[in-house]
Amino acid sequence: MVLLLDDEVPVLLAKVGRYPQHHGSLGVVRTVGRLKVPVYAIVEDRFTPVALSRHVTRGFVRPTTGAEEPDRLRDALLAIGRTIGRRCVPVPTDDEAAVVLAEHADRLAEWFLLPPVPAGLPRLLAGKATMHRTCTESGVPTPRSLAPADRAEMVDAGRELGYPLVLKNLGPFSRLRTPAVCGTTVVRDERELLARFRTALPPVLMQEYIPRRQAEDWITHLYCGPGGVPRVLFTGLKIRSWPPYAGVTTRAVALRNPELAELADRLCRSIGYSGVADLDWRYDRRDAKYKLVDFNPRTGAQFRLFENVQGVDVVRAMHLDLTGRDIPEGPQAEGRIFVAGQLDLPSVAAWLRTERRLPPDLLHVRPTERAWLSLDDPLPAVSEAIRFTGAVARRLARSKHDRTVP
Template identity: 40%
Template sequence: MPSFDTDVPVLLLRLDPNPFHHGTLGAVRSLGRAGIEVHAVVESARGPVGRSRYLHRAHELPAGPLTDAPLLALLREISERIGRPAVLIPMDDRGAIAAARLAGPLLGRFLLPAQPAGLPERVADKAELAQLCRELELPHPATAIPGSAQQAADAAAGLGLPVVAKWSRPWLLTGLADTGLRSTTLVRTRDDARRLYELTERAGSALLLQRQLPGAPDTDWFFHGCFTRGGSCLIGGSGRKERAWPPRTGLTAVGRWLPNPEVERSALRLARHLGYRGILDLDFRRDAHGRYHLLDFNPRPGAQFRLFTDQSGLDVVRALHLDLTGRTVPAPRGAPGRLFRAENYALLSAVATAFTGPPASRSTGVRGGHRDVERAWFAADDPLPFLAMTGSWLRSGVRKGARRMRANAVPHLTRPVPAHPLGTPRQP
């Protein structure tokens, strides 16, 4: 294991109140097992992450949305509780964008990667990402940004229905779950596109319409990496999504570390061009011609980042801590073939696709590679988060089922724009 400066603690920051975010738990365990004191901003200290033996202290999010001023006050308060400078690692897009904006006032309290001004917000913005891909000639789905409801209808028809609709700044939707808005929607008719555009003011950002790239086994890929000065990669790898929830289009329920030179070249080229420093998570989809289109750029760890753990235990959050504390980051010793499984979502995906869905991606592994499994929730040395997740998840499922039954029993006078989620369950 690398030599860590264990006198420097870590604060994990997550502003999206999602109790089932297994990426936060993965970071707690990874850093805690290295002997680092781990703090986390979470929705509830009684949630699954708060039960981990490797979490030194949970700091609960206050109720309601957090603008920059109250967030800065909260982080300063937490810094006083910690008592010494700490590495700050945002675990969602909102947190990454806010941390970059507040980097100046937080100087001396927290260690953060020195990013070009506004970079996390730029790459997380879907419209900015589309423009960036055009500049670099990276494959990206054909995209239209309509300026009116009629333009939205015309663009949807021109791209070829159904089309994928995205809000440019999806992190602004946090707290709007009851409005029916989703970060990503499958638009099937011209009228649906027109009505969705009329919700632009409520969404808080521009509407994008993109040509749909059909999903199939082996088409969805991702890249996770940690970068230092000048966009130099400390550790990184490409992986294939083998199961998703929702099926075919959602978050990674089962993924495998598989070398993919084209995905890796695109990721490294993009990071060097931007001068990116820190952790990133990229999503790609292969089209019928074999080109890998960049779909999303997340300026923080992906939920399945522990998939890319080398033989010495190095992963992206450990590499970032080493880099920001001035320690040497050893050259990674790869372990392709590793499998990541998010138990709750893998179960849902398997059940949903057992009879009607497409087959999962081939899980044959890599010849000569490692075949060990990284589980999102269960760990023999830290069992309480798994037990807490299972109980909370089952209770949440019962509550949602009861609400749907009540809703179906009440006649609706109006119907909202149908939202068919293509993206992951609500994150940053």
């Protein structure tokens, strides 16, 4: 079967904040561009990897920080829509963009085809404390979590949850405006916690730590239609990440997990979620439960790990559905391997350092989907290699300077 998308309806890669080296954005561009759908992209500059993709019809240089008022972000999207001149399907690659699209759907509908998600739901799900409360109300397990209001409550929360514990930025915009941590962060004891927040406490979530050797990391990617009914739903196992055990997925495998799929299905129907989503789960062997760690109401960076046997991934499913076409049904393609290029190298090094052996998949399992390398679209990988090398060189230079300053 040849998968056909409506090539009269373009896609807009929608983003808020600065993250030019994002392989998930490139995945969006390629997955619809290869099916002859025009792709427009919001980019930080003309030389980001995405902007250099042969599948991009036009890049709109609109750098943002996330500190802008939502109305200003909405108006920027409307201006892009008017420039494109026809309604298109926006694909958010960050929580902030998903929030803006949902909360301003009435105005944005003039130029954009949007899933009928309840306006406040993406912000609620992207907020760590509100997501925890929503899961509790829906009967879906999550790690124990607390959101302290000040340092005194922070100390009490740490003692209640126990150490080590996990810190996360509390909300979708606070992580850009007043970040508490750079990303998911583990603190080992109360002294380390107090040293991190010496004065005022930024918005932060404190979460129970599930010991690495008692856990497995799983992911669910899905697209839901009206009423939270999943139209495609995929499950997979995260093998490695960077930073280790907490960051971006660097290697994963598509594996059917009926229990996890049922949990995700039940949650989305319960809350009426509509659109693309990326859910992170941790299986806790201590009580044999899958616990939802993050609900990202947007396209996940590793979404290209998953297709059904008809070649449908979550972005293609959304485009088909919003343009009134049938979504070809079929089970997920099992055993697909996704690798995020250079980010997997430090994750392998971390594995080797902690496990004292090479990862078992390293030499024997070839990736099905690479985040960057593509023979039909080589320039993004070249741009990423240059930027990555420059970032490493700058970090090494700073490290050397710090060691030499008296």
